[in-house]
Amino acid sequence: MNHIAPGAQAGVYRYDEIDRQFVAERVEQFRAQVARRLSGELTEEEFKPLRLMNGLYLQLHAYMLRIAVPYGVMTSKQLRKLAEIGRKYDKGYGHFTTRQNLQFNWIKLEETPEILNELAEVDMHALQTSGNCVRNVTTDQFVGAARDEIVDGRVYAEILRQWTTLHPEFTYLPRKFKIAIMGAESDRAALRTHDVGVLAKRNEAGEPGFTFYVGGGLGRSPFVGKLIREWVAEEDFVAYLEAVLRVYNQYGRRDNIYKARIKILVHELGQEKFTAEVEEEFARLRGPKYRLDPELVAEIRKRFGAPAFETLPTVSDSFEKAKAQNAAFARWVGVNVAEHKAPGYAIATISLKPAGGIPGDATSEQMELVADLAERYSFGEIRVSHAQNLVLAHVRQDDLFTVWQALEANGLGTPNAGLIGDIxxxxxxxxxxxxxxxxxxxxxxxxxxxxxxxxxxxxxxxxxxxxxxxxxxxxxxxxxxxxxxxxxxxxxxxxxxxxxxxxxxxxxxxxxxxxxxxxxxxxxxxxxxxxxxxxxxxxxxxxxxxxxxxxxxxxxxxxxxx
Amino acid sequence: MALKAITANRLRDGTVVFLGANSTWVEQLADAALFEGAEADAPLAAAKAQAEGEQFGVDVYAFDVTVADGEILPVKARERIRALGPSVRTDLGKQAAA
The missing domain is CATH 3.30.413.10 (Sulfite Reductase Hemoprotein, domain 1)
Incomplete structure (x- = not known):
């Protein structure tokens, strides 16, 4: 976290030179690893963990590359790059996942370094999308826009991204580790199904703090995350998570892959004993080194910035008129549009679930269309939801009809968000x-x-x-x-x-x-x-x-x- | 006794390949060599050694097939899909070229 340049500005969170240098170095490192594998210097056994650290799996038909979309938020430029990669190196489409990432299914190993190089050009990568590390932190797809939001979870998700990247203690965990963070009244991130679910909220003084649920998870042995602390102050956010991970690193079952997730540890130790271990570690860690400086939080928040919302009336006459005149549009609004915190704005969910379609798949052309719409109507920003849909988070009500028409014309206007077809x-x-x-x-x-x-x-x-x-x-x-x-x-x-x-x-x-x-x-x-x-x-x-x-x-x- | 074919993914691009005649690798299941049960063990071991030694293929294994009307058919759904391509995108994979 100490590399955040004071005074840096951006709308959507942007890398600084240290971030860029780090990603570029990892691309070149992987390029050399691929060359060594293809020449026979590395065996498959030696190479497999290296490719997995770069998000590259071997699936049924080809390699699959899982690209990180940090907390599911990206720019139009980044989405256009994904579309381009889909067209140039894959088969013209990609698959959005329940971890708010994107997967390409037809990747060639020999082309992967160049793909990663192209991703790096737009500040993207495939790191921490596989392997026994802290994976891409997920959050609410309506973050920063929802009317029921209490705390902007993106800021803390980004802090976690920086904190966990290259953290030496967390590179070889007993098993993969998934964190979700929510800061609204409604849970749109399935918090308690994660290794750690963090609910951000405010106390009576308006200060941000966090409730921690630990040991949730699905898979072979499903468990609901247990409440281990009701309130962690903002300055202790990193220290407390570090304490959770240290306890896991120390006691997690490395001897049995089926028992290696933290959910099994919490279950076997018991909630009380596990919590006591975390509290003991937390007491040791708490101090200046792990204190999350409010100035740092403010700096990261500034990097996201706030969209320059216009002052608009709460009710848009043109929007109401369009709904009255077009039943299909009115239905889409009723199902796929959510309330925005700013008057006159709305949040639009773009369903990637047309009737009879493949959930989460989008063609390169569809990605480009969404990127264009985001640029024109939603401050150039797109979100991926864990339900495998896309979101335009800041659309003026006045523009919704135009946006819907464009979506509808390209197979993206299905009105089914949250309904039975949204599988x-x-x-x-x-x-x-x-x-x-x-x-x-x-x-x-x-x-x-x-x-x-x-x-x-x-x-x-x-x-x-x-x-x-x-x-x-x-x-x-x-x-x-x-x-x-x-x-x-x-x-x-x-x-x-x-x-x-x-x-x-x-x-x-x-x-x-x-x-x-x-x-x-x-x-x-x-x-x-x-x-x-x-x-x-x-x-x-x-x-x-x-x-x-x-x-x-x-x-x-x-x-x-x- | 179950018939077996031997398969791998090509290292450089991940393409599904099958062991054909004379220890060459082929892209279509129709061109794969078939082995009777345990007769697959020795060619499988050799194929593994060759694939790794020559940096050609990974994940080499044998799977069950049957032959009906001269066509080689994998017994399990997984291998059927692997030999053809995704069932939901018949425009892609080996089935697209067929």
Missing amino acids: IACPGLDYCALANARSIPLAQDISARFADPVRQQAIGELGIKISGCINACGHHHVGHIGILGVDKKGEEFYQITVGGDPTLTTAIGDILGPAITADETVDAIEAIVEVYLATRSDGERFLDTLKRIGHGPFKERVYAAH
Whole structure:
């Protein structure tokens, strides 16, 4: 953190020369490593951890490069570069992920150093997107714009990025480590499913502080993060996280990959003992060295800057008129547009989930369109949500109709944010070397079945999340309806869970019954929805009805034919 | 006894390849050499040594196939997808060139 140049200015957070030099050096380091691998100086065993440190995986069909989008925020220029790389080095598209990153699926090892070099030109990289390190810190996709925001989480996410990059103690953790930070009333970052979930808030004096949840995680053994401290003052933010990581580094199970995540440590030690260990370490660390200087925080905040919002009326006449005259636009606004903190502005979610489409995929042309729209209408800034959508966070209400028309004309105007068609799905067996079953075709079939936007809106808030294996990259454990792909003698089957909840009232879904085929799964989703619609009381969400009537009626209906 | 084919990913670009006749690597499963059960062990060991020794391929392994109407078909869904390309993008991968 000590390399932040005092007085530096930027709208979106920008690198200084030290950042740029560091990334450039890493590119050249990897270029040399690739050359040594191709010449045979390095074996695959020696090379694999090096390529993973640069976000390069080997998947079913080719190498996959996972590019970091720090806390899901990027500029138009950066998105255009991603589009260009997609066209030049991949097959004209990319996949936005649940960690707010972007993956390319058809990368060549021999071209990767040049890709990283091009990324560095726009202050991007693929560091900390793989390996047993602190991964890209995620946050609220509405950060800095949401009306319910209390603290801007980007500032602290950036502090963590700088603090964890090259930190010698955190380069070889027992296992990967995922941190999410939220600073609003609503949890839009699935905080308690992370190794560490940080809820930023303010005390009565208006000072920022943080609640820490530790030991959450999905995967083979899902756990909900435990509250270990209600209030950590801003100046202790880094010290407290360092204490958590030190306890993990010391006691984490390096002997067994399935027990190596911090969630297992917290579970095995117990919340009380784990918390005591952290507090003891925190007491040792607390002091000038780890104190987060308010001036430093202010400096980083300045680097983000605030968009120069115009003074606008709360209600836009042209916006209201457009809604009255165009039902499709009004529907999109009702579903995909959220309230902005600045009068006259709005937050627009761009769905990457067209009916029958591949969740999270965007073509290079679509990326360029979004980059153009962001530049013209949203201060040149784009966000990636953990739900695999894009967000224009600062659009004038007056401009929403124009933005929507452009999106609609390019397959990006689907009105389904937060609805049944807004399915989170991992790449699954179509791309992933770890998967047991395909996720995408099931998502396509379900979204096609529920394509009618009027029906989707009538169903209301209902999140389906699909994972192609127990690693749970599709977050199926916390889907209102979760679907897990399993392998039975080489064939794909799917296990349905219900009752998962990714918000602060986090819950892991319960298995509804035996795994079924893909075709049966689409019908099962329909059956679950029918039971819900037939039994819900006024204003009840799916989760409310499920809680009231239990799993029985849903299970009975789904397995009636079995 | 199960028939087996041997596969790898090409080191420089990750492309899926199969061991063909005379220990050469081919890009199409149709051109792959087939082995009866344990007969695959020796060529698999040799292929691993060759792939690593010549910096040609990584992740070398054998997988089960059947032959129907002269066509080689992987038994498992994973290998079927690997041999063809993503089922959701039939315009990409080996299936696109077929």
